[in-house]
Amino acid sequence: MNETMKVDRRDAKLAMAHIYVAFIALALGGLAGLLQVLVRSGKFTLPANINYYTILTTHGVLLGLVLTTFFIIGFQFAAVSRTAGTLSDKARTTGWLGFWVMTIGTALTAFYILIGEASVLYTFYAPLQAHPGFYIGLTLVVVGSWLSGFAMFAHYAKWKKANPGKTSPLLTFMSVVNMILWLVCSLGVAATVLIQLLPWSLGFVERINILVSRTLFWYFGHPLVYFWLLPAYMIWYVVIPKIIGGKIFSDSLARLSFILFLIFSIPVGFHHQLVEPGIDPAWKYLQVVLTFMVVIPSLMTAFSMFATFEMYGRSKGAAGLFGWLRKLPWGDARFFAPFVGMLFFIPAGAGGLINASHQLNQVVHNTIWVTGHFHLTLATTVVLTFFGAAYWLIPHLTGRVMTKTMNRLAIVQTVVWAVGMLFMSGSMHFAGLLGAPRRSAFSTYGNSPQALEWIPYQIAQAIGGTILFIGIILVLIIVTNLAFFAPKGETEFPVGEVAETAERTPLVFENWKLWIGITVALILIAYTIPFIDMIQNAPPGSKGYKLW
Amino acid sequence: MHMHKYEKIWLFFGIGSLFLFLTIVGVSAFAQGNQPPSCLTTIDPEKVDQTPPFNKPGLVKTGDNEYQLNIVASAFAYTPNQIEIPKGAKVTINVTTKDVIHGFEMVGTNVNMMVEPGYVNSFTKTFNETGEFTILCNEYCGTGHHLMTAKVKVVDKQ
Numbered sequence: 101m102n103e104t105m106k107v108d109r110r111d112a113k114l115a116m117a118h119i120y121v122a123f124i125a126l127a128l129g130g131l132a133g134l135l136q137v138l139v140r141s142g143k144f145t146l147p148a149n150i151n152y153y154t155i156l157t158t159h160g161v162l163l164g165l166v167l168t169t170f171f172i173i174g175f176q177f178a179a180v181s182r183t184a185g186t187l188s189d190k191a192r193t194t195g196w197l198g199f200w201v202m203t204i205g206t207a208l209t210a211f212y213i214l215i216g217e218a219s220v221l222y223t224f225y226a227p228l229q230a231h232p233g234f235y236i237g238l239t240l241v242v243v244g245s246w247l248s249g250f251a252m253f254a255h256y257a258k259w260k261k262a263n264p265g266k267t268s269p270l271l272t273f274m275s276v277v278n279m280i281l282w283l284v285c286s287l288g289v290a291a292t293v294l295i296q297l298l299p300w301s302l303g304f305v306e307r308i309n310i311l312v313s314r315t316l317f318w319y320f321g322h323p324l325v326y327f328w329l330l331p332a333y334m335i336w337y338v339v340i341p342k343i344i345g346g347k348i349f350s351d352s353l354a355r356l357s358f359i360l361f362l363i364f365s366i367p368v369g370f371h372h373q374l375v376e377p378g379i380d381p382a383w384k385y386l387q388v389v390l391t392f393m394v395v396i397p398s399l400m401t402a403f404s405m406f407a408t409f410e411m412y413g414r415s416k417g418a419a420g421l422f423g424w425l426r427k428l429p430w431g432d433a434r435f436f437a438p439f440v441g442m443l444f445f446i447p448a449g450a451g452g453l454i455n456a457s458h459q460l461n462q463v464v465h466n467t468i469w470v471t472g473h474f475h476l477t478l479a480t481t482v483v484l485t486f487f488g489a490a491y492w493l494i495p496h497l498t499g500r501v502m503t504k505t506m507n508r509l510a511i512v513q514t515v516v517w518a519v520g521m522l523f524m525s526g527s528m529h530f531a532g533l534l535g536a537p538r539r540s541a542f543s544t545y546g547n548s549p550q551a552l553e554w555i556p557y558q559i560a561q562a563i564g565g566t567i568l569f570i571g572i573i574l575v576l577i578i579v580t581n582l583a584f585f586a587p588k589g590e591t592e593f594p595v596g597e598v599a600e601t602a603e604r605t606p607l608v609f610e611n612w613k614l615w616i617g618i619t620v621a622l623i624l625i626a627y628t629i630p631f632i633d634m635i636q637n638a639p640p641g642s643k644g645y646k647l648w
Numbered sequence: 649m650h651m652h653k654y655e656k657i658w659l660f661f662g663i664g665s666l667f668l669f670l671t672i673v674g675v676s677a678f679a680q681g682n683q684p685p686s687c688l689t690t691i692d693p694e695k696v697d698q699t700p701p702f703n704k705p706g707l708v709k710t711g712d713n714e715y716q717l718n719i720v721a722s723a724f725a726y727t728p729n730q731i732e733i734p735k736g737a738k739v740t741i742n743v744t745t746k747d748v749i750h751g752f753e754m755v756g757t758n759v760n761m762m763v764e765p766g767y768v769n770s771f772t773k774t775f776n777e778t779g780e781f782t783i784l785c786n787e788y789c790g791t792g793h794h795l796m797t798a799k800v801k802v803v804d805k806q
């Protein structure tokens with residue numbers, strides 16, 4: 101294997117730069133989250149005329165867009181450098197350029213949100229119209245991420261050239277799939293921002309087509325969640341087996357599931373638009389069917405994970421149906437945090453099936469149930485996996501080691517997060533079923549008896565959210581320690597090996613023309629006709645409104 | 649490519665239930681008519697007040713036990729916002745907006761739809777029980793979003 105065991109110092113710096121921004125976003129976004137749950141409890145009002153929706157925009161942008169994108173790109177730079185060799189100077193410089201473009205974009209967007217010129221939430225649905233600076237900032241974030249994606253593609257191509265006929269390292273392959281996914285989907289959001297929203301906010305055009313802009317947004321919005329999830333899967337598939345001392349169950353199946361995610365996560369945006377006008381329900385149903393296809397790679401992933409755990413436990417002499425559970429390294433935060441994340445993914449996935457169903461969606465659409473759902477998927481499964489990865493990645497990159505005390509604190513952190521989320525997300529789910537809306541400050545809707553029923557849940561939600569905020573403080577303490585204060589030393593970047601029993605990986609997985617071709621074909625099938633319909637039957641466009 | 653026997657069984661049942669599930673959703677949608685609100689009618693959002701039926705919003709009797717309820721959403725109110733429906737009525741609710749995107753949720757029912765400028769959205773429901781329902785906006789529309797509400801009373805026919 102052509103593998104460097106340690107990420108080069110210069111590459112490590114690039115990865116760390118991304119990780120710093122990610123955790124700063126976590127700190128500020130977490131504070132906003134705390135304010136939100138307090139406001140929604142009805143027992144607290146924001147001081148000094150601060151607008152609830154300015155806070156909520158900050159929370160959504162910082163945690164949904166900034167924390168995720170920065171952590172993922174930082175992690176993937178480290179992953180490709182570790183598995184496919186040190187980056188070339190050109191690739192690294194492109195990576196730095198990408199970093200600065202994203203960071204400047206983030207600062208610009210955050211500035212316009214905080215001065216109250218862009219309280220449009222992180223989905224920025226027109227015809228609410230933000231300051232042009234908000235859209236320019238977001239464009240820079242996307243363009244910067246593309247630069248980093250190109251650097252990773254170039255690095256992969258260089259590896260392939262140096263190793264003709266060989267299968268690429270698994271983590272590098274997975275990073276490439278994720279960046280292709282990102283590139284293909286972010287073209288949609290780039291199109292609506294650059295062609296529609298920006299010229300409109302600058303006053304070059306007066307009106308824009310609302311449904312087209314929403315459709316382009318959701319063409320991006322659903323694959324976005326897979327862009328968050330796939331790096332967590334990289335850690336589950338490749339890193340966790342090594343941490344527990346086991347082997348990767350199957351290299352081919354891991355690659356197959358990533359390819360399936362690439363193909364099936366894009367032509368499905370209509371499941372976010374199930375209850376909206378202007379789209380024929382038959383097209384909605386087609387996209388619902390395609391949405392559900394991701395169940396297949398998800399089931400494969402679940403099988404793989406538990407197969408790895410069981411194989412390892414049995415190799416250590418575990419007996420009985422579940423004896424292997426006892427052999428797992430429960431005291432190791434690098435394992436424990438992602439494992440708790442996996443457990444949360446079981447109810448989260450079930451909730452996702454409900455959201456995406458044609459009829460059940462009507463019960464939960466835009467209720468706080470949905471917020472409860474993605475605080476399980478994103479804010480628990482993905483985030484706890486990222487925390488678990490930070491516990492070895494940061495000391496690896498900074499040349500330090502995690503102390504026993506910090507490891508113990510990280511275990512506590514995981515438990516705190518799980519308990520806080522159980523309360524917060526649990527009450528969001530229940531209140532949502534009773535009809536409580538998402539994205540809404542506290543309101544009794546004119547003392548409506550139905551709205552009064554939600555209050556106990558909103559109080560439980562505030563208790564859970566406060567516990568979660570303590571979880572954020574704990575993880576920030578750990579991360580700061582690992583980055584600046586932990587003892588110097590060598591920490592491993594764990595990369596699993598494939599089980600001896602697994603077969604050789606066929607090269608077809610790297611036939612990008614084939615996979616991108618299928619992806620594009622499915623997108624065209626799912627979107628062309630409804631999109632033409634939207635344009636041909638378009639109503640008069642909308643002027644911009646600033647209603648906050 | 650080799651797959652473990654247990655994985656084949658696992659995927660067989662997984663994919664089997666997936667298709668069963670999609671069939672149920674599909675039959676419910678296409679054979680039983682349980683489609684989500686997807687009205688294709690368009691309207692000029694700046695001329696809502698002049699366009700029938702929204703020039704006279706409210707409940708209109710259209711048949712024996714059939715009604716149309718036409719509602720205009722705008723920041724941050726529904727017109728009308730106090731509605732009485734006779735018990736047992738089959739009501740087609742039509743909603744549109746004069747400005748930004750709004751939501752239209754009747755708490756505790758399946759009436760839940762997006763209201764977007766330029767479009768009418770529509771859903772039909774039969775009200776078999778008397779009682780009071782809260783209507784609220786569940787899509788962010790600005791500072792007063794959480795104050796946007798209306799009330800429906802389902803009453804016994806005299």
Ligand code: HEM
Pocket residue numbers: 130131133134136137140156157159160163164167221222223471475478479483537538539540541564565566568569572
């Ligand atoms: C202290 C921890 C957290 C608390 C207390 C919290 C609380 C909340 C609450 C109450 C809402 C809904 C507000 C509303 O709809 O009115 C919300 C929305 C959201 N949260 Fe969190 N959250 C936390 C952590 C996170 C994390 C770690 C992430 C992502 C990594 C995240 C991502 C989001 C997103 C994307 C939204 C949607 C915003 C929108 O609808 O515009 N949150 N959060």
Ligand SMILES: [Cu+2]
Pocket residue numbers: 321322325371372
């Ligand atoms: Cu989705």
Ligand SMILES: [Cu+2]
Pocket residue numbers: 750751785786787788789790792793794796
């Ligand atoms: Cu609203």
